[in-house]
Amino acid sequence: MESGDQASATLPGPGPGDGPVDRTRFELGNRDPLAHPIRSRRPRGTINLVLRTGLVTANRPTAGARMLPTFLIAGAARCGTTTMFETLGQHPAIGHPFLPWTREVHFFDNKYHHGLGWYQSHFPLRARMERAARAVGAKGAHAFESGVSYMYHPLAPERAERDLPGVKLLVLLRDPVERAFSDHANSVSKRCEMETFERAIALEDGRVAGETERILASVSYDSLSYRHHSYRRRGQYIDQLEHLDKVFGRERIHVVDSAAFFADPRPWYDGVLEFLGLPNTGYPDFKHLNSRARPAPMPDSVRDALSQHYRPYDERLVNWLGWEPTWCRQHG
Numbered sequence: 530m531e532s533g534d535q536a537s538a539t540l541p542g543p544g545p546g547d548g549p550v551d552r553t554r555f556e557l558g559n560r561d562p563l564a565h566p567i568r569s570r571r572p573r574g575t576i577n578l579v580l581r582t583g584l585v586t587a588n589r590p591t592a593g594a595r596m597l598p599t600f601l602i603a604g605a606a607r608c609g610t611t612t613m614f615e616t617l618g619q620h621p622a623i624g625h626p627f628l629p630w631t632r633e634v635h636f637f638d639n640k641y642h643h644g645l646g647w648y649q650s651h652f653p654l655r656a657r658m659e660r661a662a663r664a665v666g667a668k669g670a671h672a673f674e675s676g677v678s679y680m681y682h683p684l685a686p687e688r689a690e691r692d693l694p695g696v697k698l699l700v701l702l703r704d705p706v707e708r709a710f711s712d713h714a715n716s717v718s719k720r721c722e723m724e725t726f727e728r729a730i731a732l733e734d735g736r737v738a739g740e741t742e743r744i745l746a747s748v749s750y751d752s753l754s755y756r757h758h759s760y761r762r763r764g765q766y767i768d769q770l771e772h773l774d775k776v777f778g779r780e781r782i783h784v785v786d787s788a789a790f791f792a793d794p795r796p797w798y799d800g801v802l803e804f805l806g807l808p809n810t811g812y813p814d815f816k817h818l819n820s821r822a823r824p825a826p827m828p829d830s831v832r833d834a835l836s837q838h839y840r841p842y843d844e845r846l847v848n849w850l851g852w853e854p855t856w857c858r859q860h861g
Contacts, residue, residue, distance in 0.1 A: 581628060588627075588650035596624055596652045596672035597645075600697040600805060601689060603773070604680035605763060607711040608701040609787040612816070614675045616798065619813035622662040623805075624653035624672040632675045637685040637692075639751040645692055665810045673699075678756060680769045683741050686776040698777060699801060703787040704856035705764025705843070706835040710827050712760050721757040727831055733761055761838065767845040774849075788855040836860065 588595065602610050614632045618625050626634055628651075634640065636648040651674070658670035679685040680700060689696055713729055716722035722729060736754040743750050773782055783804040790797040794815045802809055847853050 581631065584628065585647060585650045589646060591654065592646045592649040594654055594656070595649050596655045596658055596670065597649055597693055598652070598673045598696060599669075599671045599693075600673045600699060601679060601693075602673065602675040602677070603685075603698045603700050604677045604769070605700065605702055605708065605766065606677040606681075607708050607715060608677075608703045609791065610675050610677050610701055613699070613701055613785070613790070613801075614673075616794070616813050616815060617673065617801065620802075620807065621665050621810060622658070622667040622670055622807055624658045624661075624670065626651040626674055627653065633677060634674050635676065635678075636674075637676055637688045638678045638682040639749075639756075641684075641688055642749040648692075666808055668806060671805060671807065680773055681759065681763050682755075683744055686773055690776050695781075696777075697781045697783065697804065698773060699783050699785065699804070700770070700773075701785045701787045701790070702766055702846075702854060705766065705839045706827075706832055707856075708764050709760040709835060712763065716757045719757070721753065726760075726827070729758065730761055730831075730835075733758060737762065761835070764839060765842045767842050767849055770846070770849060784850060786854050 602613060604610065611632065614625070617623050626632060631651060634648060634651050636643070640647075652672050655670070658672065662668075662670040676685065679689065680698075709730070710726060713722060713726045716729075724732060736758045740752045740755040744752060744755065770782070770784075783801065785797055785801065795812060798812065798815075799809060843854075843857050847857060
């Protein structure tokens with residue numbers, strides 16, 4: 530068991546997978562209101578690899594003239610990070626990776642061995658972004674990517690601080706019980722998970738055991754279980770935020786309550802722009818995204834056991850934030 534982990538209660542009940550449905554409103558129940566959209570499908574397999582490799586190779590001679598991120602969406606996974614990425618990507622002074630399906634470059638977690646030049650080749654030219662920023666009265670241009678595992682990966686924060694001095698972090702959080710359920714459904718849809726939700730939670734500690742040490746020992750080690758089977762641990766937000774605080778400082782971390790953002794996006798969008806020092810050039814198109822339907826809701830027994838597990842973590846989270854997230858208010 531890793532440092533900061535706490536024993537969870539027994540989690541009875543079956544666990545569902547997911548399937549696509551059209552989203553018409555944000556609600557819980559059998560739908561995941563923070564699932565990512567399917568409007569820009571990525572090429573699969575060899576085609577994706579050839580396209581990405583070819584474009585990155587073509588950009589390598591100009592890597593030094595390209596931007597590096599000034600901020601990162603650092604997580605958490607399954608917390609609406611794609612919606613935030615697409616929302617911020619509409620601002621004219623904010624650049625992002627050039628391929629529409631590479632919002633997550635995965636450099637600081639499992640592609641760090643490629644080197645900083647490879648990473649920089651994914652981003653827009655600095656001169657072009659500076660012209661765009663000046664045109665809207667921004668003090669400077671920004672670039673970013675979404676690395677939803679960066680706050681959870683044991684090496685990513687230190688790597689980002691070393692390679693991107695002064696970088697800021699944007700972190701989105703949701704009810705950790707719903708996050709775990711959604712994460713399991715996502716792993717099932719990617720064929721990375723064959724177990725029910727209940728069984729996967731029971732297996733988690735054994736699956737992840739020793740993986741942190743293997744990641745620390747090898748720069749190129751990519752752990753399937755660490756990425757796809759850490760359902761409960763990823764929702765222990767405070768452990769990850771305290772680590773980020775030590776590495777970057779509290780003033781460089783901005784936390785967004787995902788449920789509140791989806792319910793009323795404008796004030797949260799304003800808060801992100803203020804954090805980045807950018808002018809509001811007009812509100813973007815806050816799109817309602819597609820969601821994944823679940824064959825059955827989470828059994829109450831499973832929900833109650835996970836809620837009990839997360840309670841001490843959420844109490845520490847409230848103290849660290851200085852305000853109460855939506856799910857804490859709802860659950861009392």
